[in-house]
Amino acid sequence: MNITDTISDTYTDVWQWREKSAAWFVIPDTADALAFAVTEAGEAVDAWLRQVGPKKGFKRNNHRDADIWAELGDCFFMCATALGRGETELPDHLWQSSELVLPDIVEFVAKAWKVYVKQRIPYLSRWYTKQAMYQIAALFADNGHDLRATVQARLERLEAKHKEGITI
Numbered sequence: 285m286n287i288t289d290t291i292s293d294t295y296t297d298v299w300q301w302r303e304k305s306a307a308w309f310v311i312p313d314t315a316d317a318l319a320f321a322v323t324e325a326g327e328a329v330d331a332w333l334r335q336v337g338p339k340k341g342f343k344r345n346n347h348r349d350a351d352i353w354a355e356l357g358d359c360f361f362m363c364a365t366a367l368g369r370g371e372t373e374l375p376d377h378l379w380q381s382s383e384l385v386l387p388d389i390v391e392f393v394a395k396a397w398k399v400y401v402k403q404r405i406p407y408l409s410r411w412y413t414k415q416a417m418y419q420i421a422a423l424f425a426d427n428g429h430d431l432r433a434t435v436q437a438r439l440e441r442l443e444a445k446h447k448e449g450i451t452i
Contacts, residue, residue, distance in 0.1 A: 287421045291374050294421075294432045298364040301439045308447050314366050318397035318409070321362035321416070325390045328355035332386055352386075353424070357434035359393065360420045363413050366396070375418035389423070392416035 285293075302311055312320060333342065334350030396412035399405045424431040 287418065287425055288374070290425070290431055291417055291421050294360065294435050295364045295367070295371065295374060295417075297432065297436060297439070298361055299369050301443075302365065302369070305443060305447070309442065312365060314368065314406075314409070315397070315401045317362050317366035318393070318400055318413070321359050321366060321393045321413075322390075322397050324355055324359035324362055325386075325393045325416075328352050328359060329386060329390060331355050353429050353434055354438060356389070356420050356423065357431065357438050359389065360417055360431065361435055361438060363393065363396075363417045363420075366400075366413050367410060373414075375414040386423075389416050389419045392419065 302309075330348070331350040331352040331354075334344065334348065335352065336342075337344065392412045392415045396409045396416065399412065400409035421431050424434070
């Protein structure tokens with residue numbers, strides 16, 4: 285499967301889950317979804333530091349599991365949420381040729397949030413959001429990980445954690 289298909293299929297999975305879970309899991313508006321995406325990108329950086337830190341002699345104040353792929357999956361989930369339902373123009377390329385690195389994802393997500401809430405330029409925010417999604421998908425593919433399976437697992441985890449006691 286190519287990256288464009290992975291992005292499209294995973295985006296569709298997110299919105300099918302969002303519709304199914306709307307009665308018990310609030311769908312944040314664009315600004316809040318982008319804020320959540322920023323936190324997930326930060327958690328991916330934290331996971332990366334926890335993975336490389338021991339080799340560099342870093343000590344952490346507390347212990348957490350370091351799963352960068354789960355955090356990047358959550359970031360993609362929130363980016364897809366920020367785009368809203370029915371997006372037809374999903375990213376099919378990078379805007380520039382560059383190494384796919386975590387700082388690029390953090391930058392794109394942060395810029396998407398900033399231009400949406402501070403500068404009020406929704407179309408530019410969408411562009412940055414789509415670039416972050418493409419970078420996440422490409423990073424998964426380049427490292428032999430399955431974005432769609434990761435996001436599906438995260439959605440199942442959310443459902444198991446938050447749906448208890450709700451009848452639909």
